[in-house]
Amino acid sequence: MDVAAIIIVSARREEFDTTGGDYPAGAASEAFAEVPIALLDVVGKSVVHHVTDRLRRAGVEAITALTAARPNEQQALGEVDAQPAYLPANDVCHAAEEAFFAYASEGIENVLLLRLGPYAEFDLPDLLRFHSERRQNATLIFDKDGPLDAAVIQGVRRTDAAFLIRSGLRSVRLPAEPYVTPAHVNRLENAHDLRRLAQDALLMRCEIRPLGRELKPGVWVAEHARIHRTARLLAPAFVGQHAKLRAASVVTRCSVVEHHAEVDCGTVLEDTTVLPYTYVGAGLDASHTVTGFGKLVHMRRNVEVEIADSRMLGTVSSSASWRMLQGAASLAAYLPLQVVRGIRRGGRRSRPLTPVPSSAELPPPRQSPADLEPSPEPVSASNQAPQFGSDFVVVRRYGNE
Amino acid sequence: MGTSRPVIVKRMPDRINLKQAREFQHEVQPLLRSDRPQLVFDFSAVRRMDAAGVDMLLECMAEVMKYDGDLKLAALSPQAAVVLELTRADRLFEIYETVSDAVRSFSGFLPNAMRKYAEWGAAAAASSVEPGDEPQSNLAA
Numbered sequence: 001m002d003v004a005a006i007i008i009v010s011a012r013r014e015e016f017d018t019t020g021g022d023y024p025a026g027a028a029s030e031a032f033a034e035v036p037i038a039l040l041d042v043v044g045k046s047v048v049h050h051v052t053d054r055l056r057r058a059g060v061e062a063i064t065a066l067t068a069a070r071p072n073e074q075q076a077l078g079e080v081d082a083q084p085a086y087l088p089a090n091d092v093c094h095a096a097e098e099a100f101f102a103y104a105s106e107g108i109e110n111v112l113l114l115r116l117g118p119y120a121e122f123d124l125p126d127l128l129r130f131h132s133e134r135r136q137n138a139t140l141i142f143d144k145d146g147p148l149d150a151a152v153i154q155g156v157r158r159t160d161a162a163f164l165i166r167s168g169l170r171s172v173r174l175p176a177e178p179y180v181t182p183a184h185v186n187r188l189e190n191a192h193d194l195r196r197l198a199q200d201a202l203l204m205r206c207e208i209r210p211l212g213r214e215l216k217p218g219v220w221v222a223e224h225a226r227i228h229r230t231a232r233l234l235a236p237a238f239v240g241q242h243a244k245l246r247a248a249s250v251v252t253r254c255s256v257v258e259h260h261a262e263v264d265c266g267t268v269l270e271d272t273t274v275l276p277y278t279y280v281g282a283g284l285d286a287s288h289t290v291t292g293f294g295k296l297v298h299m300r301r302n303v304e305v306e307i308a309d310s311r312m313l314g315t316v317s318s319s320a321s322w323r324m325l326q327g328a329a330s331l332a333a334y335l336p337l338q339v340v341r342g343i344r345r346g347g348r349r350s351r352p353l354t355p356v357p358s359s360a361e362l363p364p365p366r367q368s369p370a371d372l373e374p375s376p377e378p379v380s381a382s383n384q385a386p387q388f389g390s391d392f393v394v395v396r397r398y399g400n401e
Numbered sequence: 402m403g404t405s406r407p408v409i410v411k412r413m414p415d416r417i418n419l420k421q422a423r424e425f426q427h428e429v430q431p432l433l434r435s436d437r438p439q440l441v442f443d444f445s446a447v448r449r450m451d452a453a454g455v456d457m458l459l460e461c462m463a464e465v466m467k468y469d470g471d472l473k474l475a476a477l478s479p480q481a482a483v484v485l486e487l488t489r490a491d492r493l494f495e496i497y498e499t500v501s502d503a504v505r506s507f508s509g510f511l512p513n514a515m516r517k518y519a520e521w522g523a524a525a526a527a528s529s530v531e532p533g534d535e536p537q538s539n540l541a542a
Contacts, residue, residue, distance in 0.1 A: 281452075285489045296483065303479035308418070309451030312487065 002109040003128065004062035004155075005055050006099050008092055008169075009038045009048055009116050030117060030189055032275075033293035037188045038116030039067070040292075041258040041276050043201045043238045044211025044222055047119055047188065054207060058124040060112065064099045066092055093165055100153075100161045108155040115149035115169050119188050119197060121207050122181035127152055136176040138164055143185045147178075191290040191297040191304075198273050199254045202236035210238045222259065231263075240276070258292075260316055271299070279314035408439045408504045410475075415446045417454030426457050433461055438470035441503040445476035450484045458490065471495075475503035 038047045131139040137160045138153040149169045163173040184206045201208040212222030218235025231245040234252035240259035248266045255269040264282035275292025288299040307313040465472045473495045485491040497503035
Protein backbone atom coordinates (compact mmCIF):
# COMPACT_ATOMS: atom_id res chain seq x y z
CA MET A 1 0.00 0.00 0.00
CA ASP A 2 1.69 3.16 -1.25
CA VAL A 3 0.13 5.76 1.00
CA ALA A 4 1.47 8.76 2.87
CA ALA A 5 -0.35 10.89 5.43
CA ILE A 6 -0.25 14.57 6.25
CA ILE A 7 -1.76 15.51 9.59
CA ILE A 8 -2.52 19.16 10.15
CA VAL A 9 -2.99 20.17 13.76
CA SER A 10 -4.69 23.51 13.89
CA ALA A 11 -6.16 25.21 16.91
CA ARG A 12 -9.01 26.78 15.00
CA ARG A 13 -10.50 25.75 11.72
CA GLU A 14 -10.82 29.33 10.55
CA GLU A 15 -7.03 29.69 10.73
CA PHE A 16 -6.65 26.81 8.38
CA ASP A 17 -9.50 27.53 5.97
CA THR A 18 -8.38 30.31 3.63
CA THR A 19 -11.60 30.40 1.63
CA GLY A 20 -13.15 32.76 4.17
CA GLY A 21 -15.81 30.37 5.43
CA ASP A 22 -18.54 31.66 7.72
CA TYR A 23 -17.60 30.91 11.32
CA PRO A 24 -19.97 32.23 13.96
CA ALA A 25 -18.62 33.92 17.06
CA GLY A 26 -18.23 31.43 19.89
CA ALA A 27 -17.73 28.51 17.52
CA ALA A 28 -15.95 25.48 18.91
CA SER A 29 -12.36 26.45 19.58
CA GLU A 30 -10.92 22.92 19.42
CA ALA A 31 -8.42 24.06 22.05
CA PHE A 32 -7.92 23.96 25.79
CA ALA A 33 -5.93 26.85 27.25
CA GLU A 34 -4.83 27.83 23.72
CA VAL A 35 -3.40 24.37 23.07
CA PRO A 36 -5.07 22.35 20.30
CA ILE A 37 -6.90 19.42 21.84
CA ALA A 38 -5.20 17.11 19.34
CA LEU A 39 -1.90 17.87 21.11
CA LEU A 40 -3.25 17.06 24.56
CA ASP A 41 -2.78 13.66 26.12
CA VAL A 42 -5.44 11.00 26.32
CA VAL A 43 -4.52 7.99 28.48
CA GLY A 44 -0.78 8.39 28.03
CA LYS A 45 -0.27 9.78 24.55
CA SER A 46 -1.40 12.82 22.64
CA VAL A 47 -4.27 12.41 20.20
CA VAL A 48 -1.92 13.06 17.28
CA HIS A 49 0.27 10.19 18.50
CA HIS A 50 -2.71 7.87 18.79
CA VAL A 51 -3.63 8.79 15.20
CA THR A 52 -0.10 8.24 13.88
CA ASP A 53 0.13 4.89 15.69
CA ARG A 54 -3.14 3.84 14.14
CA LEU A 55 -1.99 4.87 10.67
CA ARG A 56 1.26 2.96 11.12
CA ARG A 57 -0.68 -0.13 12.15
CA ALA A 58 -2.70 0.29 8.95
CA GLY A 59 0.52 0.31 6.91
CA VAL A 60 1.19 4.02 6.36
CA GLU A 61 4.94 4.53 6.60
CA ALA A 62 5.40 8.19 5.66
CA ILE A 63 3.61 10.55 8.02
CA THR A 64 4.07 14.29 8.38
CA ALA A 65 2.41 16.23 11.17
CA LEU A 66 2.21 20.00 10.95
CA THR A 67 1.37 22.54 13.57
CA ALA A 68 1.76 26.27 13.97
CA ALA A 69 4.61 27.25 16.24
CA ARG A 70 3.03 28.55 19.41
CA PRO A 71 4.87 28.41 22.73
CA ASN A 72 2.17 26.35 24.48
CA GLU A 73 2.00 23.87 21.66
CA GLN A 74 5.76 23.50 21.58
CA GLN A 75 5.65 22.76 25.29
CA ALA A 76 2.98 20.14 24.69
CA LEU A 77 5.16 18.56 22.04
CA GLY A 78 8.27 18.87 24.20
CA GLU A 79 8.67 15.36 25.50
CA VAL A 80 6.57 13.29 23.14
CA ASP A 81 8.06 10.53 21.10
CA ALA A 82 9.09 12.32 17.90
CA GLN A 83 8.22 9.70 15.32
CA PRO A 84 6.34 12.02 12.99
CA ALA A 85 8.13 15.04 11.61
CA TYR A 86 6.83 18.12 13.33
CA LEU A 87 7.33 21.10 11.09
CA PRO A 88 6.67 24.37 12.86
CA ALA A 89 4.97 26.50 10.30
CA ASN A 90 3.32 29.87 10.55
CA ASP A 91 1.46 29.20 7.36
CA VAL A 92 0.06 25.72 7.91
CA CYS A 93 -1.64 25.69 4.52
CA HIS A 94 1.58 26.44 2.68
CA ALA A 95 3.50 23.83 4.66
CA ALA A 96 0.83 21.22 3.91
CA GLU A 97 1.04 21.93 0.20
CA GLU A 98 4.82 21.64 0.28
CA ALA A 99 4.60 18.33 2.14
CA PHE A 100 2.10 17.05 -0.43
CA PHE A 101 4.34 18.10 -3.35
CA ALA A 102 7.29 16.38 -1.67
CA TYR A 103 5.34 13.12 -1.43
CA ALA A 104 4.10 13.54 -5.01
CA SER A 105 7.65 13.93 -6.28
CA GLU A 106 8.58 10.72 -4.43
CA GLY A 107 5.90 8.91 -6.44
CA ILE A 108 3.46 8.21 -3.63
CA GLU A 109 0.23 6.90 -5.10
CA ASN A 110 -2.27 8.27 -2.57
CA VAL A 111 -1.98 10.85 0.18
CA LEU A 112 -4.27 10.94 3.18
CA LEU A 113 -4.90 14.48 4.43
CA LEU A 114 -6.23 14.85 7.97
CA ARG A 115 -7.02 17.81 10.11
CA LEU A 116 -7.07 17.26 13.88
CA GLY A 117 -9.68 18.39 14.63
CA PRO A 118 -11.93 15.43 14.66
CA TYR A 119 -10.69 12.02 15.76
CA ALA A 120 -12.12 9.29 13.53
CA GLU A 121 -11.35 5.59 13.45
CA PHE A 122 -12.22 4.98 9.81
CA ASP A 123 -11.11 1.81 8.07
CA LEU A 124 -8.18 2.90 5.89
CA PRO A 125 -8.05 -0.14 3.54
CA ASP A 126 -11.79 0.18 3.00
CA LEU A 127 -11.40 3.91 2.28
CA LEU A 128 -8.63 3.29 -0.26
CA ARG A 129 -10.68 0.57 -1.92
CA PHE A 130 -13.64 2.97 -2.18
CA HIS A 131 -11.37 5.70 -3.55
CA SER A 132 -9.78 3.50 -6.22
CA GLU A 133 -13.10 1.88 -7.26
CA ARG A 134 -14.74 5.27 -7.84
CA ARG A 135 -11.64 6.49 -9.77
CA GLN A 136 -11.92 9.89 -8.09
CA ASN A 137 -9.15 12.46 -7.86
CA ALA A 138 -10.03 13.12 -4.25
CA THR A 139 -12.46 11.54 -1.80
CA LEU A 140 -13.78 13.40 1.22
CA ILE A 141 -14.49 11.49 4.44
CA PHE A 142 -17.79 12.02 6.23
CA ASP A 143 -19.66 10.49 9.08
CA LYS A 144 -23.42 10.65 9.70
CA ASP A 145 -23.07 14.13 11.21
CA GLY A 146 -21.03 15.73 8.44
CA PRO A 147 -17.50 16.20 7.14
CA LEU A 148 -14.54 14.98 9.19
CA ASP A 149 -12.01 17.34 7.63
CA ALA A 150 -10.18 14.44 6.03
CA ALA A 151 -9.66 13.25 2.50
CA VAL A 152 -7.61 10.91 0.40
CA ILE A 153 -6.19 12.25 -2.86
CA GLN A 154 -4.12 10.85 -5.69
CA GLY A 155 -0.47 11.84 -5.48
CA VAL A 156 -0.39 13.22 -9.00
CA ARG A 157 -3.32 15.61 -8.51
CA ARG A 158 -1.44 18.67 -7.31
CA THR A 159 -4.06 21.24 -8.30
CA ASP A 160 -6.80 19.26 -6.57
CA ALA A 161 -4.60 18.98 -3.49
CA ALA A 162 -3.98 22.72 -3.36
CA PHE A 163 -7.73 23.39 -3.71
CA LEU A 164 -8.58 20.80 -1.08
CA ILE A 165 -6.06 22.14 1.44
CA ARG A 166 -7.12 25.75 0.95
CA SER A 167 -10.76 24.80 1.49
CA GLY A 168 -9.93 23.35 4.89
CA LEU A 169 -10.34 19.77 3.61
CA ARG A 170 -14.06 20.35 3.14
CA SER A 171 -14.56 20.61 -0.62
CA VAL A 172 -13.05 19.13 -3.75
CA ARG A 173 -12.41 20.76 -7.14
CA LEU A 174 -14.34 18.15 -9.13
CA PRO A 175 -17.56 16.50 -7.96
CA ALA A 176 -16.87 13.27 -6.08
CA GLU A 177 -18.81 10.86 -3.94
CA PRO A 178 -17.81 11.13 -0.28
CA TYR A 179 -16.84 8.14 1.83
CA VAL A 180 -19.18 7.84 4.81
CA THR A 181 -17.68 5.98 7.72
CA PRO A 182 -19.71 4.26 10.41
CA ALA A 183 -16.69 4.18 12.74
CA HIS A 184 -16.14 5.78 16.14
CA VAL A 185 -15.83 9.56 15.78
CA ASN A 186 -15.08 12.25 18.32
CA ARG A 187 -14.98 15.80 16.98
CA LEU A 188 -12.72 17.04 19.80
CA GLU A 189 -14.28 20.47 19.76
CA ASN A 190 -13.92 21.23 23.46
CA ALA A 191 -12.88 19.87 26.84
CA HIS A 192 -16.08 17.80 27.06
CA ASP A 193 -15.03 15.87 23.97
CA LEU A 194 -11.53 15.35 25.36
CA ARG A 195 -13.05 13.94 28.51
CA ARG A 196 -15.40 11.73 26.50
CA LEU A 197 -12.49 10.33 24.49
CA ALA A 198 -10.66 9.41 27.70
CA GLN A 199 -13.80 7.69 29.00
CA ASP A 200 -14.21 5.82 25.72
CA ALA A 201 -10.59 4.66 25.90
CA LEU A 202 -10.95 3.41 29.47
CA LEU A 203 -14.25 1.71 28.74
CA MET A 204 -12.87 0.13 25.52
CA ARG A 205 -15.39 1.90 23.35
CA CYS A 206 -12.72 2.97 20.85
CA GLU A 207 -9.40 1.65 19.56
CA ILE A 208 -7.29 3.83 21.88
CA ARG A 209 -5.73 1.76 24.65
CA PRO A 210 -4.16 3.18 27.80
CA LEU A 211 -0.38 3.26 27.82
CA GLY A 212 0.86 1.16 30.70
CA ARG A 213 0.33 -2.01 32.64
CA GLU A 214 -3.09 -3.13 33.74
CA LEU A 215 -2.50 -3.63 37.45
CA LYS A 216 -5.99 -4.95 38.04
CA PRO A 217 -9.00 -5.04 35.74
CA GLY A 218 -9.64 -1.52 34.52
CA VAL A 219 -6.72 0.14 36.31
CA TRP A 220 -3.73 1.08 34.15
CA VAL A 221 -0.52 2.46 35.53
CA ALA A 222 2.33 3.59 33.30
CA GLU A 223 6.02 3.22 34.07
CA HIS A 224 7.65 5.25 36.84
CA ALA A 225 4.31 6.35 38.28
CA ARG A 226 4.55 6.79 42.04
CA ILE A 227 1.47 5.83 43.97
CA HIS A 228 1.39 6.05 47.74
CA ARG A 229 0.27 2.86 49.46
CA THR A 230 -2.72 4.65 50.99
CA ALA A 231 -3.87 6.09 47.66
CA ARG A 232 -6.88 4.38 46.13
CA LEU A 233 -7.41 3.59 42.48
CA LEU A 234 -10.89 2.46 41.55
CA ALA A 235 -11.51 1.05 38.08
CA PRO A 236 -11.61 2.35 35.49
CA ALA A 237 -8.66 4.68 36.02
CA PHE A 238 -5.32 5.57 34.47
CA VAL A 239 -2.12 6.95 35.95
CA GLY A 240 0.49 8.16 33.47
CA GLN A 241 4.28 8.04 33.42
CA HIS A 242 6.05 9.77 36.31
CA ALA A 243 2.72 10.82 37.78
CA LYS A 244 2.49 11.02 41.55
CA LEU A 245 -0.45 10.14 43.74
CA ARG A 246 0.18 11.16 47.31
CA ALA A 247 -1.25 9.73 50.51
CA ALA A 248 -5.00 9.14 50.80
CA SER A 249 -5.74 10.45 47.33
CA VAL A 250 -8.56 8.73 45.44
CA VAL A 251 -8.79 8.31 41.67
CA THR A 252 -12.13 6.93 40.55
CA ARG A 253 -14.83 6.78 37.85
CA CYS A 254 -12.89 7.01 34.62
CA SER A 255 -10.41 9.51 36.02
CA VAL A 256 -7.14 10.00 34.20
CA VAL A 257 -3.92 11.38 35.67
CA GLU A 258 -1.61 12.10 32.77
CA HIS A 259 2.18 11.96 32.78
CA HIS A 260 4.14 14.07 35.28
CA ALA A 261 0.94 15.21 36.96
CA GLU A 262 0.78 15.29 40.74
CA VAL A 263 -2.21 14.75 42.99
CA ASP A 264 -1.63 15.85 46.55
CA CYS A 265 -2.77 14.26 49.80
CA GLY A 266 -6.43 13.51 50.34
CA THR A 267 -7.62 14.81 47.00
CA VAL A 268 -10.47 12.97 45.30
CA LEU A 269 -10.63 12.81 41.50
CA GLU A 270 -13.92 11.61 40.13
CA ASP A 271 -14.62 11.56 36.40
CA THR A 272 -11.70 13.95 35.93
CA THR A 273 -8.79 14.37 33.56
CA VAL A 274 -5.62 15.88 35.00
CA LEU A 275 -3.48 17.05 32.11
CA PRO A 276 0.30 16.58 32.00
CA TYR A 277 2.53 18.62 34.33
CA THR A 278 -0.42 19.67 36.47
CA TYR A 279 -0.34 19.84 40.24
CA VAL A 280 -3.66 19.35 42.04
CA GLY A 281 -3.50 20.60 45.61
CA ALA A 282 -4.24 18.76 48.84
CA GLY A 283 -7.71 18.00 50.14
CA LEU A 284 -9.61 18.98 47.00
CA ASP A 285 -12.65 17.34 45.47
CA ALA A 286 -12.40 17.49 41.69
CA SER A 287 -15.46 15.95 40.07
CA HIS A 288 -16.43 16.04 36.39
CA THR A 289 -13.57 18.32 35.42
CA VAL A 290 -10.65 18.70 33.07
CA THR A 291 -7.78 20.44 34.81
CA GLY A 292 -4.49 21.72 33.50
CA PHE A 293 -2.54 24.81 32.48
CA GLY A 294 -3.93 26.66 35.53
CA LYS A 295 -7.49 26.15 34.31
CA LEU A 296 -10.36 23.94 35.31
CA VAL A 297 -13.33 23.15 33.11
CA HIS A 298 -16.34 21.81 34.98
CA MET A 299 -18.38 19.49 32.77
CA ARG A 300 -21.65 19.64 34.68
CA ARG A 301 -21.65 23.40 35.17
CA ASN A 302 -20.16 24.01 31.73
CA VAL A 303 -17.83 26.68 33.01
CA GLU A 304 -14.12 27.35 32.69
CA VAL A 305 -12.41 28.69 35.79
CA GLU A 306 -8.92 30.10 35.89
CA ILE A 307 -7.23 29.34 39.20
CA ALA A 308 -4.11 31.33 39.92
CA ASP A 309 -3.58 29.88 43.39
CA SER A 310 -0.72 27.39 43.17
CA ARG A 311 -1.90 25.69 46.38
CA MET A 312 -5.00 24.53 44.53
CA LEU A 313 -3.87 24.13 40.95
CA GLY A 314 -0.31 24.55 39.80
CA THR A 315 2.12 23.53 37.14
CA VAL A 316 4.92 21.03 37.53
CA SER A 317 8.06 22.03 35.69
CA SER A 318 8.58 20.22 32.40
CA SER A 319 12.35 20.36 32.92
CA ALA A 320 13.60 17.15 34.55
CA SER A 321 16.65 18.85 36.09
CA TRP A 322 14.52 21.60 37.61
CA ARG A 323 12.13 19.02 39.05
CA MET A 324 15.11 17.17 40.52
CA LEU A 325 16.38 20.39 42.10
CA GLN A 326 12.97 21.11 43.57
CA GLY A 327 12.76 17.58 44.94
CA ALA A 328 16.22 17.87 46.50
CA ALA A 329 15.32 21.23 48.03
CA SER A 330 12.12 19.86 49.56
CA LEU A 331 14.03 16.83 50.89
CA ALA A 332 16.69 19.06 52.43
CA ALA A 333 14.04 21.27 53.97
CA TYR A 334 12.08 18.32 55.38
CA LEU A 335 14.12 17.77 58.56
CA PRO A 336 14.45 21.45 59.53
CA LEU A 337 10.69 21.83 58.94
CA GLN A 338 9.95 18.89 61.21
CA VAL A 339 12.24 20.34 63.89
CA VAL A 340 10.51 23.72 63.69
CA ARG A 341 7.09 22.07 63.85
CA GLY A 342 8.21 19.97 66.80
CA ILE A 343 9.42 23.06 68.65
CA ARG A 344 6.09 24.78 68.00
CA ARG A 345 4.12 21.79 69.22
CA GLY A 346 6.35 21.52 72.26
CA GLY A 347 5.74 25.19 73.00
CA ARG A 348 2.01 24.60 72.86
CA ARG A 349 2.19 21.57 75.15
CA SER A 350 4.30 23.36 77.73
CA ARG A 351 1.59 25.92 78.36
CA PRO A 352 0.40 25.65 81.96
CA LEU A 353 -2.92 23.92 82.37
CA THR A 354 -5.78 25.97 83.67
CA PRO A 355 -6.08 25.52 87.42
CA VAL A 356 -8.68 22.97 88.33
CA PRO A 357 -11.18 24.13 90.90
CA SER A 358 -11.27 22.19 94.12
CA SER A 359 -14.79 20.95 93.33
CA ALA A 360 -13.43 19.23 90.24
CA GLU A 361 -10.93 17.08 92.08
CA LEU A 362 -11.18 13.47 91.22
CA PRO A 363 -12.55 11.00 93.68
CA PRO A 364 -9.95 8.48 94.71
CA PRO A 365 -10.07 5.43 92.48
CA ARG A 366 -11.46 2.25 93.95
CA GLN A 367 -8.54 0.30 95.26
CA SER A 368 -8.02 -3.38 94.86
CA PRO A 369 -6.63 -5.36 97.80
CA ALA A 370 -3.24 -5.40 96.13
CA ASP A 371 -3.27 -1.65 95.98
CA LEU A 372 -3.99 -1.42 99.67
CA GLU A 373 -0.51 -2.52 100.50
CA PRO A 374 1.59 0.40 101.65
CA SER A 375 3.58 1.86 98.82
CA PRO A 376 7.15 2.86 99.40
CA GLU A 377 6.48 6.47 98.43
CA PRO A 378 3.32 8.41 99.18
CA VAL A 379 1.51 9.39 95.97
CA SER A 380 1.03 13.10 95.83
CA ALA A 381 -1.67 14.97 93.91
CA SER A 382 0.87 16.18 91.43
CA ASN A 383 1.93 12.61 90.71
CA GLN A 384 -1.66 11.55 90.15
CA ALA A 385 -2.33 14.10 87.46
CA PRO A 386 -0.35 12.51 84.64
CA GLN A 387 -2.41 9.31 85.00
CA PHE A 388 -5.43 11.15 83.58
CA GLY A 389 -5.60 13.16 80.42
CA SER A 390 -6.28 16.84 80.77
CA ASP A 391 -9.45 16.35 78.75
CA PHE A 392 -10.83 14.02 81.40
CA VAL A 393 -10.40 16.67 84.06
CA VAL A 394 -12.19 19.21 81.91
CA VAL A 395 -15.10 16.86 81.35
CA ARG A 396 -15.46 16.36 85.07
CA ARG A 397 -15.41 20.08 85.64
CA TYR A 398 -18.28 20.61 83.22
CA GLY A 399 -20.12 17.74 84.83
CA ASN A 400 -19.91 19.31 88.23
CA GLU A 401 -21.07 22.64 86.92
CA MET B 402 -40.92 32.31 63.58
CA GLY B 403 -39.77 35.86 62.93
CA THR B 404 -36.81 38.03 63.75
CA SER B 405 -36.44 41.72 64.41
CA ARG B 406 -32.70 41.76 63.90
CA PRO B 407 -31.48 43.16 60.59
CA VAL B 408 -30.14 40.92 57.86
CA ILE B 409 -27.07 42.47 56.29
CA VAL B 410 -26.30 41.70 52.66
CA LYS B 411 -22.71 42.20 51.62
CA ARG B 412 -21.68 42.13 47.97
CA MET B 413 -18.41 40.31 47.36
CA PRO B 414 -15.75 41.81 45.08
CA ASP B 415 -15.28 40.33 41.60
CA ARG B 416 -11.88 38.92 42.50
CA ILE B 417 -11.07 37.37 45.87
CA ASN B 418 -7.37 36.77 46.28
CA LEU B 419 -5.27 37.18 49.41
CA LYS B 420 -5.24 40.97 49.32
CA GLN B 421 -8.92 41.39 48.47
CA ALA B 422 -9.88 38.79 51.05
CA ARG B 423 -8.02 40.63 53.79
CA GLU B 424 -9.56 43.94 52.81
CA PHE B 425 -13.02 42.44 52.69
CA GLN B 426 -12.60 40.73 56.05
CA HIS B 427 -11.37 43.94 57.62
CA GLU B 428 -14.40 45.68 56.16
CA VAL B 429 -16.94 43.22 57.54
CA GLN B 430 -15.24 42.65 60.89
CA PRO B 431 -17.54 45.03 62.81
CA LEU B 432 -20.58 43.31 61.29
CA LEU B 433 -19.32 39.89 62.30
CA ARG B 434 -18.86 40.97 65.88
CA SER B 435 -22.28 42.45 66.42
CA ASP B 436 -24.84 40.66 68.57
CA ARG B 437 -26.10 37.52 66.79
CA PRO B 438 -25.21 38.79 63.32
CA GLN B 439 -27.29 37.73 60.32
CA LEU B 440 -25.23 38.03 57.17
CA VAL B 441 -25.66 37.19 53.53
CA PHE B 442 -22.71 37.32 51.16
CA ASP B 443 -23.77 38.03 47.60
CA PHE B 444 -21.45 36.16 45.21
CA SER B 445 -23.06 37.23 41.96
CA ALA B 446 -20.10 39.42 40.93
CA VAL B 447 -17.33 36.99 41.84
CA ARG B 448 -15.35 35.91 38.81
CA ARG B 449 -12.12 34.69 40.38
CA MET B 450 -11.59 33.20 43.78
CA ASP B 451 -8.73 31.26 45.30
CA ALA B 452 -7.93 29.43 48.53
CA ALA B 453 -7.46 32.71 50.39
CA GLY B 454 -11.08 33.54 49.60
CA VAL B 455 -12.23 30.20 51.00
CA ASP B 456 -10.08 30.74 54.11
CA MET B 457 -11.64 34.14 54.57
CA LEU B 458 -15.15 32.67 54.32
CA LEU B 459 -14.34 30.03 56.91
CA GLU B 460 -12.88 32.62 59.25
CA CYS B 461 -15.97 34.80 58.83
CA MET B 462 -18.16 31.79 59.55
CA ALA B 463 -16.16 30.94 62.68
CA GLU B 464 -16.42 34.52 63.88
CA VAL B 465 -20.17 34.68 63.26
CA MET B 466 -20.70 31.41 65.11
CA LYS B 467 -18.89 32.82 68.13
CA TYR B 468 -21.51 35.52 68.34
CA ASP B 469 -24.37 33.06 67.82
CA GLY B 470 -25.16 34.40 64.37
CA ASP B 471 -25.34 32.90 60.91
CA LEU B 472 -23.68 33.52 57.57
CA LYS B 473 -25.34 32.45 54.32
CA LEU B 474 -24.19 32.63 50.73
CA ALA B 475 -26.34 33.67 47.82
CA ALA B 476 -26.32 34.01 44.02
CA LEU B 477 -23.13 32.06 43.50
CA SER B 478 -21.50 32.70 40.15
CA PRO B 479 -20.46 29.49 38.35
CA GLN B 480 -16.81 30.28 39.04
CA ALA B 481 -17.36 30.71 42.77
CA ALA B 482 -19.53 27.59 42.87
CA VAL B 483 -16.80 25.53 41.24
CA VAL B 484 -14.14 26.76 43.68
CA LEU B 485 -16.37 26.11 46.70
CA GLU B 486 -17.17 22.63 45.39
CA LEU B 487 -13.52 21.95 44.65
CA THR B 488 -12.47 22.88 48.18
CA ARG B 489 -15.48 21.09 49.70
CA ALA B 490 -16.50 24.32 51.40
CA ASP B 491 -19.93 24.30 49.77
CA ARG B 492 -21.24 21.83 52.31
CA LEU B 493 -20.37 24.11 55.22
CA PHE B 494 -22.65 26.95 54.20
CA GLU B 495 -26.30 27.43 53.45
CA ILE B 496 -26.36 28.49 49.81
CA TYR B 497 -29.36 30.15 48.14
CA GLU B 498 -30.04 30.91 44.52
CA THR B 499 -30.94 34.53 45.12
CA VAL B 500 -30.17 37.13 47.75
CA SER B 501 -33.86 37.57 48.56
CA ASP B 502 -34.18 33.82 49.20
CA ALA B 503 -31.23 34.00 51.58
CA VAL B 504 -32.67 37.01 53.40
CA ARG B 505 -36.08 35.37 53.70
CA SER B 506 -34.50 32.23 55.10
CA PHE B 507 -33.58 34.11 58.29
CA SER B 508 -37.24 34.75 59.05
CA GLY B 509 -38.22 31.08 58.89
CA PHE B 510 -36.50 27.78 59.37
CA LEU B 511 -37.98 26.09 56.32
CA PRO B 512 -35.44 25.48 53.62
CA ASN B 513 -36.34 26.17 50.01
CA ALA B 514 -37.40 22.66 49.14
CA MET B 515 -39.78 22.50 52.07
CA ARG B 516 -41.14 25.93 51.27
CA LYS B 517 -41.87 24.71 47.74
CA TYR B 518 -43.62 21.74 49.29
CA ALA B 519 -45.75 24.06 51.37
CA GLU B 520 -46.54 26.19 48.31
CA TRP B 521 -47.45 23.06 46.41
CA GLY B 522 -49.67 22.00 49.28
CA ALA B 523 -51.47 25.34 49.21
CA ALA B 524 -51.91 25.13 45.45
CA ALA B 525 -53.09 21.55 45.70
CA ALA B 526 -55.60 22.42 48.37
CA ALA B 527 -56.90 25.22 46.19
CA SER B 528 -57.36 22.83 43.26
CA SER B 529 -58.92 20.16 45.56
CA VAL B 530 -56.32 17.46 45.12
CA GLU B 531 -56.70 14.34 47.22
CA PRO B 532 -54.74 14.75 50.47
CA GLY B 533 -53.00 11.38 50.18
CA ASP B 534 -51.06 12.36 47.04
CA GLU B 535 -47.36 12.94 47.45
CA PRO B 536 -45.78 15.90 45.67
CA GLN B 537 -42.69 13.91 44.65
CA SER B 538 -41.88 15.95 41.58
CA ASN B 539 -41.79 19.22 43.47
CA LEU B 540 -39.60 17.81 46.19
CA ALA B 541 -37.17 16.47 43.66
CA ALA B 542 -37.05 19.83 41.94
